[in-house]
Every structure is written in C-alpha cells, then in structure tokens.
Amino acid sequence: MADQTDTRTSWLAPEELEVVRAQVPMVYVEAVPVRVDALGQVTHVGLLLRVRPDGSLSRTVVSGRVLHGELVRAALLRNLEKDLGAVALPRVPPAPAPFTVVEYFPDPEVTGFHDPRHHAVSLAFVVPVDGDCQPSQQSLDLAWLTPEEIADPAVLAEMSGGHDRLVRMALAHVGCLH
Amino acid sequence: MADQTDTRTSWLAPEELEVVRAQVPMVYVEAVPVRVDALGQVTHVGLLLRVRPDGSLSRTVVSGRVLHGELVRAALLRNLEKDLGAVALPRVPPAPAPFTVVEYFPDPEVTGFHDPRHHAVSLAFVVPVDGDCQPSQQSLDLAWLTPEEIADPAVLAEMSGGHDRLVRMALAHVGCLH
Amino acid sequence: MADQTDTRTSWLAPEELEVVRAQVPMVYVEAVPVRVDALGQVTHVGLLLRVRPDGSLSRTVVSGRVLHGELVRAALLRNLEKDLGAVALPRVPPAPAPFTVVEYFPDPEVTGFHDPRHHAVSLAFVVPVDGDCQPSQQSLDLAWLTPEEIADPAVLAEMSGGHDRLVRMALAHVGCLH
Amino acid sequence: MADQTDTRTSWLAPEELEVVRAQVPMVYVEAVPVRVDALGQVTHVGLLLRVRPDGSLSRTVVSGRVLHGELVRAALLRNLEKDLGAVALPRVPPAPAPFTVVEYFPDPEVTGFHDPRHHAVSLAFVVPVDGDCQPSQQSLDLAWLTPEEIADPAVLAEMSGGHDRLVRMALAHVGCLH
Numbered sequence: 001m002a003d004q005t006d007t008r009t010s011w012l013a014p015e016e017l018e019v020v021r022a023q024v025p026m027v028y029v030e031a032v033p034v035r036v037d038a039l040g041q042v043t044h045v046g047l048l049l050r051v052r053p054d055g056s057l058s059r060t061v062v063s064g065r066v067l068h069g070e071l072v073r074a075a076l077l078r079n080l081e082k083d084l085g086a087v088a089l090p091r092v093p094p095a096p097a098p099f100t101v102v103e104y105f106p107d108p109e110v111t112g113f114h115d116p117r118h119h120a121v122s123l124a125f126v127v128p129v130d131g132d133c134q135p136s137q138q139s140l141d142l143a144w145l146t147p148e149e150i151a152d153p154a155v156l157a158e159m160s161g162g163h164d165r166l167v168r169m170a171l172a173h174v175g176c177l178h
Numbered sequence: 179m180a181d182q183t184d185t186r187t188s189w190l191a192p193e194e195l196e197v198v199r200a201q202v203p204m205v206y207v208e209a210v211p212v213r214v215d216a217l218g219q220v221t222h223v224g225l226l227l228r229v230r231p232d233g234s235l236s237r238t239v240v241s242g243r244v245l246h247g248e249l250v251r252a253a254l255l256r257n258l259e260k261d262l263g264a265v266a267l268p269r270v271p272p273a274p275a276p277f278t279v280v281e282y283f284p285d286p287e288v289t290g291f292h293d294p295r296h297h298a299v300s301l302a303f304v305v306p307v308d309g310d311c312q313p314s315q316q317s318l319d320l321a322w323l324t325p326e327e328i329a330d331p332a333v334l335a336e337m338s339g340g341h342d343r344l345v346r347m348a349l350a351h352v353g354c355l356h
Numbered sequence: 357m358a359d360q361t362d363t364r365t366s367w368l369a370p371e372e373l374e375v376v377r378a379q380v381p382m383v384y385v386e387a388v389p390v391r392v393d394a395l396g397q398v399t400h401v402g403l404l405l406r407v408r409p410d411g412s413l414s415r416t417v418v419s420g421r422v423l424h425g426e427l428v429r430a431a432l433l434r435n436l437e438k439d440l441g442a443v444a445l446p447r448v449p450p451a452p453a454p455f456t457v458v459e460y461f462p463d464p465e466v467t468g469f470h471d472p473r474h475h476a477v478s479l480a481f482v483v484p485v486d487g488d489c490q491p492s493q494q495s496l497d498l499a500w501l502t503p504e505e506i507a508d509p510a511v512l513a514e515m516s517g518g519h520d521r522l523v524r525m526a527l528a529h530v531g532c533l534h
Numbered sequence: 535m536a537d538q539t540d541t542r543t544s545w546l547a548p549e550e551l552e553v554v555r556a557q558v559p560m561v562y563v564e565a566v567p568v569r570v571d572a573l574g575q576v577t578h579v580g581l582l583l584r585v586r587p588d589g590s591l592s593r594t595v596v597s598g599r600v601l602h603g604e605l606v607r608a609a610l611l612r613n614l615e616k617d618l619g620a621v622a623l624p625r626v627p628p629a630p631a632p633f634t635v636v637e638y639f640p641d642p643e644v645t646g647f648h649d650p651r652h653h654a655v656s657l658a659f660v661v662p663v664d665g666d667c668q669p670s671q672q673s674l675d676l677a678w679l680t681p682e683e684i685a686d687p688a689v690l691a692e693m694s695g696g697h698d699r700l701v702r703m704a705l706a707h708v709g710c711l712h
Contacts, residue, residue, distance in 0.1 A: 039251040071217070098632075172525040190380075202368075245380075246378070247461070429575060433572070482629070
C-alpha cells in the first residue's frame with residue numbers, strides 16, 4: 001500500500017496541490033483511535049504528540065487527505081497505518097457515515113476548526129485499535145489517555161486547530177464525555 | 179455471566195413476566211452479526227436457522243431482553259454469546275446509539291414489526307464477529323450470506339416478524355443494500 | 357391526545373408501577389429542545405427550570421415514559437406537548453434512531469446517569485422547536501440558552517442526574533460543543 | 535445567496551474545473567427531500583424528473599457541489615433552493631453528520647455509484663420540506679411518491695448512477711424501507 005500511495009501522490013506535485021487547494025474543498029478523513037474493553041466501551045483515546053514548526057508540542061489525532069480514486073475506507077486505513085504503524089490492527093467501522101463532519105477553514109472564525117493551508121471537509125470516525133501501535137517518525141509519541149484525563153484543560157490546551165473539540169465530540173459520541 | 183443471568187431471571191417467574199408485559203413495553207436488543215474485510219466493509223451477514231412451533235423453518239438475527247439492572251452493552255454481549263457461542267468474539271460498537279429502533283407490537287398492523295407476546299422497543303446494532311461461531315442448541319444452523327444473497331426474495335421470505343426489513347435496514351446502514 | 361394518555365395511565369396505578377419498576381427496565385424518551393437558524397444550525401437550547409422536592413432549583417430537558425402500546429414518536433410528541441405546551445411545534449426527527457441512549461440506575465455509580473426511582477433506558481433526541489413555548493405548571497420557566505452559555509459550569513451545575521452530560525452530548529452531536 | 539454563488543463559481547471556469555476534477559475528489563451534498571406527518575414519520579419522498587442527454591427520462595434527488603469557502607449546510611440549502619425553488623422551506627438537520635456517504639467514480643464497478651465526470655465524495659441527508667416546491671427549469675417535474683410507491687421496480691429503474699440505492703438507503707434510515 002505504501003508504494004501505491006507514493007505513486008498516487010507523486011503525480012500531484014506540491015505546486016499543483018497549491019493550485020487545486022485554492023479552488024475546491026479538500027476531502028479529509030480523521031480517526032480518533034481508541035482502546036475498548038470487552039463490552040465495547042472506550043477506555044482510552046490515543047493522541048499523537050508532534051512538534052510544531054515553532055518548536056512547541058501539540059497533540060493530535062490521525063488525519064489525512066482522501067486521494068483521487070481512493071475509497072474513504074482505504075484512506076482511513078492508509079492514514080491509520082501511516083500514523084500508528086503496520087500492526088495497529090485498526091477496526092474501521094462497517095458503516096460509511098462518519099460520527100461528525102468537521103469543516104476546516106484558513107479563517108479560524110468560520111467554524112472554529114482551523115487549517116491555514118486550505119478549506120477541508122473532514123469525515124471523522126472513532127476507530128478501535130487492538131494491536132501494537134508504533135507512531136511513525138512524524139510523531140514523538142502516542143499516548144493513551146482515559147476519557148477523564150482528556151477532560152483536563154491542560155491536555156485539551158495541547159491540541160490546536162479545533163482538535164480538542166473534535167476529541168470531545170468523539171467522546172460524547174461514545175458516551176464517555178466528562 | 180451465565181450464572182448471573184440465571185439468578186436474575188429466576189426471580190422473574192414466567193407468570194410474573196406475563197403480568198409485566200401487559201403493562202409496559204419491554205426493552206430488547208437485536209444484533210445483526212456480520213463478517214467484515216480488512217477495510218471494515220461487510221462481506222457476510224449471519225442468520226440463525228430455527229424451527230418454529232409449527233415446524234416450519236425461519237431465519238433470524240440475535241435478539242433478547244435487557245434484564246433489570248443490566249447494561250445494554252452487557253445484554254448485547256450476553257445474547258450474542260447465547261446464540262453464537264462463547265468464542266464468537268463479537269465487536270460491540272463503541273457508540274451507545276443503535277443504528278435503528280424497532281418497535282414490535284402484538285398487532286402486526288401498527289409498525290409491520292410483530293411479536294405476538296408483547297410490545298417491545300428494540301435497539302438494533304450491527305456487530306462484527308471475528309471468531310468461530312457455534313450456534314446454540316436453540317438453533318439448527320448459522321448461515322453466513324453475502325449481501326447479494328440476502329436480497330434474494332426466497333431468503334427474505336424465510337424471515338418473519340419484520341426481520342427481513344430489519345436485516346435490509348442493517349445492510350443499508352453499512353452501505354451494502356442491493 | 358390528553359384524554360388518551362389519561363386513559364392509558366389510569367389503569368397502571370402507582371403501586372402497580374412500583375412493582376413493574378422493580379422487575380424490568382423502563383423505556384424513556386428524552387428530548388433536548390433547540391432553536392435553529394435558517395441553515396439548521398442550533399442557536400439555543402431550551403432548559404426547563406423546576407423546583408426539586410428539597411426546594412432547590414434544577415434545570416432539565418423534556419423527559420417521560422413510553423407507555424404500553426405507544427409509539428416512541430408519539431411518546432416524544434406527548435411529552436414535548438406536556439412540557440412545552442400545545443403550540444411549541446416540535447419537529448420530531450424522521451429517523452427512529454436516537455442520537456444516544458442513556459441508562460439511568462438507582463445506583464449513581466453504574467453509568468453516572470442516576471434516577472432513584474428505577475432502571476430506565478432512555479432514547480435521547482434533539483428536537484427543533486419552532487413555535488411558542490409555554491412551560492407547563494410543573495415548571496417555573498423555560499430558558500433558551502446559547503451553546504456558549506450552557507458551557508458555563510454554573511449552568512451545568514444546575515442540572516442533576518447526569519443531565520448536564522446529556523445536554524453536552526446533544527451539543528456535541530449537533531457540532532456546537534464549547 | 536444567488537449572487538454570491540454566481541461570483542464563486544464564475545472564477546472557476548469549466549476548463550479549470552476539468553483539471554481539478556482529475557486531481558482530487560470533489561465534495562458533494564445530496565438531499566433526499568421528504569414530506570413528514572405530525573409525528574415526524576416520512577410519508578412521501580420527492581423525486582425530480584429530468585431529461586437525460588440521450589432524451590430518456592430519469593428521476594433524481596437534489597445534488598450539487600460544495601464550493602470553495604462554502605459551508606456544507608450552505609451548500610445543502612443552496613442546492614435545495616436551486617432544485618425546489620425559493621419557498622420550499624427545507625429543514626436542514628441540526629447534526630452535521632450525513633446519514634450516509636456515497637462515493638461516485640467514473641468506473642461504475644468500484645462502488646456501484648457512478649458519475650462519468652469525476653470521483654466525488656457525497657454527504658447525503660434526508661431533508662424534510664414543508665413549503666411549496668417548484669422545480670427549477672432544469673427539471674420537468676417534482677413527484678412526491680410514498681415509500682411503497684418507490685419500492686416499485688419500475689420507479690427504481692428510472693433512477694441511474696446508483697440513486698435508486700441512495701433513495702432506498704434514505705428510506706431504511708427513516709424506518710420506511712419496503
């Protein structure tokens with residue numbers, strides 16, 4: 001799958017992507033990785049720790065673009081593999097409807113979800129993950145936090161672009177909002 | 179869990195259940211067991227084959243009552259285990275909302291969902307099942323059918339009480355309606 | 357509809373209800389009334405103000421039992437009318453699936469949703485309301501608060517039994533969690 | 535809103551749209567317009583009647599592109615107005631999650647949803663419509679059919695590109711699949 005991905009993205013050069021981004025909204029997928037117990041109840045949420053261009057740390061969920069010709073499910077799986085490694089064993093849900101749709105704009109005032117690069121329409125899913133997760137080289141760490149720990153304002157403050165809201169919406173969806 | 183179940187139901191004798199059923203709606207859970215591929219797409223639906231009191235055969239999904247004091251998730255898991263065996267490894271979804279709510283009435287005209295015993299409000303879930311399924315002694319067989327096979331009118335005709343509609347609603351929910 | 361309701365409940369005397377409540381979970385519906393703008397976006401949430409038995413004030417959403425023989429939709433509409441008056445013009449959603457299911461137990465530790473009277477399984481809906489709302493005699497007031505106002509800890513503290521979580525789950529579902 | 539729309543689309547010339555379409559998936563919205571009764575139950579589905587380029591007739595739902603900088607809700611409302619007229623009074627649902635996501639490809643084999651022009655990711659909503667609908671000049675007629683009438687194979691055969699499946703998925707979602 002990695003080869004296929006490289007091939008697909010290679011023919012859309014960065015400058016071409018710039019042009020396209022200015023003309024239509026981009027389709028994104030976002031996955032909130034979770035650990036569940038035997039009853040299916042969420043016990044932990046996985047947050048990636050990254051270094052921002054300015055050197056500060058930020059926590060984020062799995063996220064990426066849906067490529068031309070790619071199924072939403074395949075994009076989800078590809079981005080989960082990219083961020084959590086090849087043996088994470090994610091369980092992409094059987095239903096195609098996301099639990100929410102998040103709209104990112106360069107102007108942070110429009111929806112509160114902010115991406116300086118472009119207008120993106122993001123389909124967000126909660127994805128149970130059973131396997132061993134090894135965050136990719138783009139991330140410093142993957143931390144598994146309980147729903148209670150995520151309610152901590154200090155943790156929420158480490159997420160940017162509206163991801164704190166997205167994670168709380170995911171927790172509300174699975175009945176674990178604190 | 180079996181012992182706990184026996185204890186709980188034992189104090190609600192059949193004649194007591196009769197009385198209660200005439201006074202309030204019963205809470206039920208229903209699970210449509212599915213096999214999924216690596217992308218999470220449903221490939222097969224599991225249908226139990228049972229003998230009706232009149233000797234005819236019927237196909238049905240996993241179904242059962244939520245007991246007093248029991249979590250909906252625990253009722254789902256208990257009924258999945260009862261009908262599919264102890265090593266079916268069902269994946270109860272992390273979100274508590276069912277994909278639909280089905281209302282059964284003794285009068286088949288009210289909703290088209292019919293249960294001669296009582297008025298029941300049933301929370302319906304699609305449940306991916308990974309393990310080995312061994313239908314309990316109450317069932318003759320568990321058949322795994324593709325979404326295409328289930329669209330066959332002959333198969334749909336083997337379901338009663340509105341279960342053919344319930345299964346098609348589940349297939350619609352997972353994007354596999356034919 | 358009022359007459360019909362009286363008739364139905366009259367044959368289930370309070371002492372009978374006590375007995376039934378101890379044997380099976382009760383089916384409830386809950387409606388979070390909202391005002392929406394032309395785009396369908398929630399602008400305000402309606403909260404009823406009530407006096408608790410101990411004299412303190414509490415804020416709550418529309419809530420009530422599904423009666424024997426009653427459709428979930430009819431129970432929703434009946435309880436909306438009971439709490440908001442006859443000209444509230446509620447828009448019961450076309451889909452039968454609730455946005456979440458809340459499980460109330462006499463023991464507040466089980467789920468965090470607490471009802472000292474019984475075990476109840478509650479189907480929760482967000483219901484846009486267009487008309488003029490006149491809270492019934494059981495309520496002191498109906499206040500329309502913005503999503504931002506509801507995020508105020510002082511407001512959340514006025515809700516009990518887990519209703520603060522239910523309202524925030526509703527706001528998350530409609531994309532307005534703050 | 536019409537002016538704003540004209541402005542937005544005018545700067546993306548048809549030949550530019552061609553180029554973009556070959557590089558990224560397009561974001562679409564689709565609305566299945568419905569009439570509901572006082573309980574919120576769907577009684578009729580609105581289908582637009584159009585003439586295909588080859589002169590044959592086809593039935594379709596409301597559909598259109600999400601423009602750069604446009605909210606999904608605004609795109610829904612704009613396309614509803616375009617296809618049903620200015621006084622249709624559509625009720626865009628308060629929740630941002632679509633009931634399903636449909637993926638259209640130029641190759642009809644990928645998902646069964648087919649659009650010869652491009653790869654599109656479409657967010658599908660059921661939208662109750664209260665007002666007077668006047669189909670635009672692009673349509674010959676708007677017909678309101680009952681769920682039973684839509685189950686007629688002759689009616690389903692008049693929809694193309696997978697719209698028959700989309701409409702049945704919408705009916706399943708609202709509990710009215712026949």
